Amino acid sequence: MSKDSAELMAQKANQEVQNESPVKALVPERLSGGDMLLRALDDEGVEFLFGYPGGQALHIYDAIFRQQRIEHILVRHEQAATHMADGYARATGRTGVVIVTSGPGVTNTITGIATAYMDSIPMVIISGQVPNNQIGTDAFQETDMVGVSRPIVKHSFLIKSAAEIPVAVKKAFYIATTGRPGPVVIDIPKDMTDPNILFDYAYPKSVKLRAYNPSLKGHPRQIKKAVELLLQSKRPVLYAGGGVVQGNASDLLIQLAKRLNLPVTNTLMGLGSFPATDQQFLGMLGMHGTYEANMTMHHCDLVFAVGARFDDRVTNAVDKFCPDAQIVHIDIDPTSISKIIRADVPIVGLVDIVLKSIVQQVEKALSGALELPDYKEWWAQINSWRNAHGLDTDARLANLKNPKILPQQVILSLYRATQGKAFVSSDVGQHQMFAAQYYKFDEPRKWINSGGLGTMGFGLPAAMGVKIAFPNETVVCVTGEGSFMMNMQELSTCMQYGLAVKVICLNNQALGMVKQWQDMQYGGRHSASTYADSLPDLVKVAETFGHVGMRVEALAELDAAMDELFSEKNVNKLVILDVKVDPEEHVYPMAIKGGSMQDMILTRGESI
């Protein structure tokens, strides 16, 4: 072949390619149900799938194998897949995606779905199901996933025809992320993903559901009323919850608080939405909230609630709640408003949009005749509470007494070593409360914990989800030995994907929170809350899984060990730091059952 003819052929081939492309665009791609699912997830912008395979999901898993754009993370237990997706979602604001097989695969996800549901976390769970013609026959590994998950999902889909898959995916993400976010299940019978049956693939740009219109601006008249109340109030408090974090409204909350010099308290879920190092921050409120936060709530004349839901762990006895206060309540979910505490000014809307118009109206009022409200007396009162019994006044923490380690000191040491900048996930128990009280979160989405459901076993997989989203950030899991053992099999997953999470175990050799309640309410009878003689050596556990283990048993070693944990040599390693803490320590303050918010026990044997 001459050089010319070769060139000619190449030119011709190029032309053909060019000619072909417009034609190709008109003819839709033909894909199987399984491939459509993966393409739809990709078109939705999904980066990671957290999952575990099995029979009814095998067509889907083959489709996963045949594509490169989405990475699948293989966990060791489906519950962990949901918590990983959850941690990923909490830290990034994006939707976490889980994929599991039918039967035991889906039942293992239930705890994680319920956890996400209670905390309004966007999640999509894709589950394999037995083929359509076997549904209802008690087929092998058949579980009615839509039925089992119904009370703990925002919505669910059972795919009845494979052609629906792209639209169902679009709808699922739309529902999971808009309004009050939450988990959505897509249950897919195996025959829907048959690799031999092809469909025209097209991903919808948008979907409309005529019965679902979530974006809300808040009622202008109510917003006006709220601003009036705020500007008239002599003793206001901003009570901000997880809705501010999830609704990306932290900046506006800060703006409002700063403009008027308002005191701010956060719920367990809201921590980080207002900078904890700021003077205006009173700390967490509620059952284990700070003295000043709970006193401020009880004595205020205006509760300005933003993205919070007056949980029973906050209010204590409802009939004694904030006796002198009017209540403004901003929330995206109308069912949260006036559910527990009747709101004087209910505002249903997206917190960022509502706060924006509140900030604007406050600004307008202040630029007019109105003078800046003066809360001098109120702040003097609040500061006197803070100085009397604030967390910083715990003399035991200042007077170090080697070798005993108080769990609070571990959190303080962690805070120092990470300069307050780490992502911190926690499990559930005393360690969780100590972390919430003593790690000062200055940014939203850095505190990752199961607030509503209180799920032990959440911490490690959630931290892994965060680490996958932010591989270069410091991610810490503060845990207790009880919680840690509920999902420690995931140490193997961490090895597979190189997830260098730092695990700090406040090891009190007991189900500490349960034991505390038994100490306080059951005459110290420790029914099924201790197991000191049968615990594994967590250093060896770490090593068995190929990671690094460290132990601290005396206070004098704590800071050095903490520094080593975060030292350069450990940057790419998962390290478990097992800290032997004082098993007798209780979490205080603690609300007195049946009392108002000002009724707290502050230290052992004392009450106010």
Place this chain on the structure above:
Amino acid sequence: MRRMIAVLLENEAGALSRIVGLFAQRNYNIETLSVAPTEDVNLSRLTITLRGDDAKLEQIIKHLNRLIEVLKVADLTDGEHVERGIMLIKVRAEGASRAEVKRSVEIFKGRIIDVTPRMYTIELVGSADKFSAFMATLEKRSIVEVVRSGLAGISRGEKALIV
């Protein structure tokens, strides 16, 4: 207080179970329930009667509205409304009581739809109040079987629950 709620929802698989599930999950008791498609085949209409105070009703309505498939919810007891259900009763009707039962059926504008020498089967259309009033006319021992449909409700006048 007795309340009547009307719900318009997408006629989709599983939608009804979400509503019934919601009542169980939130500890609300359903007294009667009726459900059927509307003139639009994509829509079903439910009428639910239950007992509860204002706060409870407000929560129920909000929760119903939160379901993705629910288009509209209305408290029919909030205004003038009409309700109708159907009741079928099988009663023993022998001797002197046979004529007595027949008279009651006429007074209540019911119909006897099946007859044997010892039994009447009666059909009654109306409201819950009418049903209980009619039942009160029967001697308890004579009642063999009662079956009632759920109530269907609609507002009076111009007010309408439509999409």
